[in-house]
Amino acid sequence: MLRNPALKTIHAATQRHVSSQVRHYSRRALTTLAAFPDLRMETMVQTTPKHGMDVIHDPLLSKGTAFSLSERERLGIRGLVPPRTQEMDKQLQRIIRNLRECRTPLEKFVFMTALQDRNETLYYRLLIDNLEELSQIIYTPTVGEACQRFHSIYRRSRGMYFSSLDRGQMAAMVHNWPHDQVDVIVVTDGSRVLGLGDLGANGMQIPIGKLSLYVAGGGIRPTSILPVVLDVGTNNESLLNDPLYLGMGHRRLEGDEYYSFVDEWVHAIQNRYPNALIQFEDFKYPHAYNLLHKYKDNICCFNDDIQSTSAVALAGVLAALKARGKAIDDLNEERIICVGAGSAGVGVCEGIIDCMVEQGKVKSREEAYSKIWMLDQHGLIGNSNLSSSASASPIGVGDRANLDERQLCYLKKDMSDRMSLEEVVKAIKPTVVLGLSGAPGVFTEGAIRAMAEGVEKPCVFPLSNPTHQSECTAEQAFEWTDGRAIFASGSPFKDVEYKGKIRKVNQINNAMSFPGLGLGITVSRASRVTGKMFMETAITIANMATEDQLKNGVLFPGVGQLREVSKEVAAKVCEVAYDQGLARAQLRQGVSLKNIIEESMWDPEYVPLIRVDGHM
Ligand SMILES: NC(=O)C1=CN([C@@H]2O[C@H](COP(=O)(O)OP(=O)(O)OC[C@H]3O[C@@H](n4cnc5c(N)ncnc54)[C@H](O)[C@@H]3O)[C@@H](O)[C@H]2O)C=CC1
Ligand SMILES: CC(=O)C(=O)O
Numbered sequence: 181m182l183r184n185p186a187l188k189t190i191h192a193a194t195q196r197h198v199s200s201q202v203r204h205y206s207r208r209a210l211t212t213l214a215a216f217p218d219l220r221m222e223t224m225v226q227t228t229p230k231h232g233m234d235v236i237h238d239p240l241l242s243k244g245t246a247f248s249l250s251e252r253e254r255l256g257i258r259g260l261v262p263p264r265t266q267e268m269d270k271q272l273q274r275i276i277r278n279l280r281e282c283r284t285p286l287e288k289f290v291f292m293t294a295l296q297d298r299n300e301t302l303y304y305r306l307l308i309d310n311l312e313e314l315s316q317i318i319y320t321p322t323v324g325e326a327c328q329r330f331h332s333i334y335r336r337s338r339g340m341y342f343s344s345l346d347r348g349q350m351a352a353m354v355h356n357w358p359h360d361q362v363d364v365i366v367v368t369d370g371s372r373v374l375g376l377g378d379l380g381a382n383g384m385q386i387p388i389g390k391l392s393l394y395v396a397g398g399g400i401r402p403t404s405i406l407p408v409v410l411d412v413g414t415n416n417e418s419l420l421n422d423p424l425y426l427g428m429g430h431r432r433l434e435g436d437e438y439y440s441f442v443d444e445w446v447h448a449i450q451n452r453y454p455n456a457l458i459q460f461e462d463f464k465y466p467h468a469y470n471l472l473h474k475y476k477d478n479i480c481c482f483n484d485d486i487q488s489t490s491a492v493a494l495a496g497v498l499a500a501l502k503a504r505g506k507a508i509d510d511l512n513e514e515r516i517i518c519v520g521a522g523s524a525g526v527g528v529c530e531g532i533i534d535c536m537v538e539q540g541k542v543k544s545r546e547e548a549y550s551k552i553w554m555l556d557q558h559g560l561i562g563n564s565n566l567s568s569s570a571s572a573s574p575i576g577v578g579d580r581a582n583l584d585e586r587q588l589c590y591l592k593k594d595m596s597d598r599m600s601l602e603e604v605v606k607a608i609k610p611t612v613v614l615g616l617s618g619a620p621g622v623f624t625e626g627a628i629r630a631m632a633e634g635v636e637k638p639c640v641f642p643l644s645n646p647t648h649q650s651e652c653t654a655e656q657a658f659e660w661t662d663g664r665a666i667f668a669s670g671s672p673f674k675d676v677e678y679k680g681k682i683r684k685v686n687q688i689n690n691a692m693s694f695p696g697l698g699l700g701i702t703v704s705r706a707s708r709v710t711g712k713m714f715m716e717t718a719i720t721i722a723n724m725a726t727e728d729q730l731k732n733g734v735l736f737p738g739v740g741q742l743r744e745v746s747k748e749v750a751a752k753v754c755e756v757a758y759d760q761g762l763a764r765a766q767l768r769q770g771v772s773l774k775n776i777i778e779e780s781m782w783d784p785e786y787v788p789l790i791r792v793d794g795h796m
């Protein structure tokens with residue numbers, strides 16, 4: 181029961197406005213506000229049935245030292261925190277100073293995680309205000325190391341785990357999640373984490389990091405996200421042999437057992453959260469594709485590595501066309517090499533093919549395929565009946581029988597199978613080389629120098645993550661092209677000074693697209709995610725750089741401007757959702773889509789907390 185009658189009045193009056201945890205005051209409630217100096221007419225309040233230590237220890241409610249005096253009174257926390265109320269700006273000063281004292285990126289990661297576990301409002305404020313710097317900690321590259329060390333640095337649980345022990349129980353388990361409204365779920369089975377291979381349940385840091393970007397970059401509410409690991413085992417020997425590993429200590433489920441496990445989870449989630457967007461993340465090939473094709477037409481889902489990578493890589497290629505004085509519908513004139521024939525490589529190339537076909541300058545899809553040369557770990561996907569001039573494969577003889585129809589679309593009948601990158605470069609004089617192999621150093625000096633001989637501004641895009649898995653470094657790319665490269669990498673590199681001039685580096689990472697996509701899906705309540713949404717995302721991002729930026733080698737805004745990018749992407753995704761008849765949210769008349777999107781973005785500010793009794 182509420183003891184204070186004035187609070188009861190506010191509670192009763194605000195009940196009529198319950199749509200989320202944060203409520204606007206009604207007129208009646210406002211008459212009682214004079215008693216609470218932290219409550220103002222224009223402010224919003226957040227209600228909670230919690231009090232005392234439960235508030236202080238709830239990261240979604242806690243303000244650390246920033247609780248006002250009247251709040252301390254209302255919430256029963258007077259005396260439980262240091263006496264001086266410190267506003268957020270002071271807290272940020274302290275946090276930034278302490279963060280900068282961390283010696284290694286991993287220490288910073290642990291520090292950020294601890295902050296997220298204490299006070300999410302402050303965590304997201306810090307992240308948004310320092311997105312470029314801190315995305316490198318909570319996301320790539322440091323999140324890679326955090327995954328590898330997850331079982332050593334583990335402190336406190338976040339997200340949900342569904343393991344092989346839980347078969348038959350998942351429909352019940354989903355109800356253990358404490359929030360009724362979930363907008364975005366990122367799920368991984370940890371089978372291919374960045375370019376680091378199978379990390380099993382340690383992959384949990386990836387959904388957590390991606391969802392932090394949904395909140396910081398896409399304005400999704402922290403209460404509406406759910407990170408998930410499907411722990412179907414691991415084939416990583418060192419984890420299996422590590423007594424401190426926290427995941428299941430058996431080998432991966434495969435075949436029917438695997439797919440029925442995922443199916444049970446999907447159905448369980450659909451049961452409780454039928455409207456949530458599901459992002460499949462870091463599933464190995466071909467599971468990634470098989471799951472996407474199984475679910476994409478039936479539920480609201482997408483595969484990040486295949487589809488949002490494709491959107492952002494296409495954006496990079498299109499923007500690079502503009503930077504070279506061409507139009508974006510000149511895509512069919514490009515000659516593109518893709519090193520890597522897995523989920524990301526095939527996904528990115530499919531996006532480029534779709535775009536060429538859509539632009540209508542190729543006669544057929546087959547003609548579009550002829551513009552892309554694809555290499556895997558054995559070298560070019562070519563004609564095995566033609567003799568190869570060199571021992572192209574970096575790992576020797578391999579089995580080509582495993583190539584599937586998606587990869588075979590790129591087979592070049594007139595070129596020898598397994599040609600090396602350098603051989604292919606010399607043969608076809610590419611304009612763009614994409615790296616999605618997870619194999620560091622495969623963009624060799626010989627290959628990139630040969631490329632630079634054939635084209636004025638070679639687009640060198642080593643997109644593998646984290647940084648040390650990159651196919652080449654930014655310095656190498658500029659050195660080997662005499663500073664002429666247009667460069668983009670998956671993980672961040674610093675700009676490079678070459679011959680006295682600063683050469684700009686770009687980051688092509690799916691992080692530029694998924695937060696905006698999620699925001700657009702959430703606002704429109706779209707029932708499906710479609711290929712058109714990714715294509716329009718690509719074009720939107722490709723058109724964001726100014727002429728001057730393009731001239732200086734900047735292809736589109738960086739992670740630091742992610743919120744701005746997300747607004748544009750979300751508006752486009754909403755438009756497509758309405759055009760395609762997939763949107764279920766009613767648009768407010770007379771308000772522009774951009775305004776609706778902007779208003780719906782969560783911004784981390786402290787709002788007055790009010791205690792109410794009972795369940796909300
Ligand atoms: N920048 C971005 O936004 C994204 C980057 N990636 C990165 O792309 C990489 C690959 O991811 P997936 O396609 O999902 O992995 P995957 O395991 O499905 O595919 C990897 C592909 O690379 C090929 N490969 C391996 N070693 C090679 C070598 N030495 N030379 C040439 N090809 C080689 C394999 O044969 C395979 O076709 C990862 O490092 C990942 O971090 C993935 C998604 C998004
Ligand atoms: C960025 C990303 O999704 C990956 O490297 O897998």
Ligand SMILES: [Mg+2]
Pocket residue numbers: 374461462484485
């Ligand atoms: Mg990924």
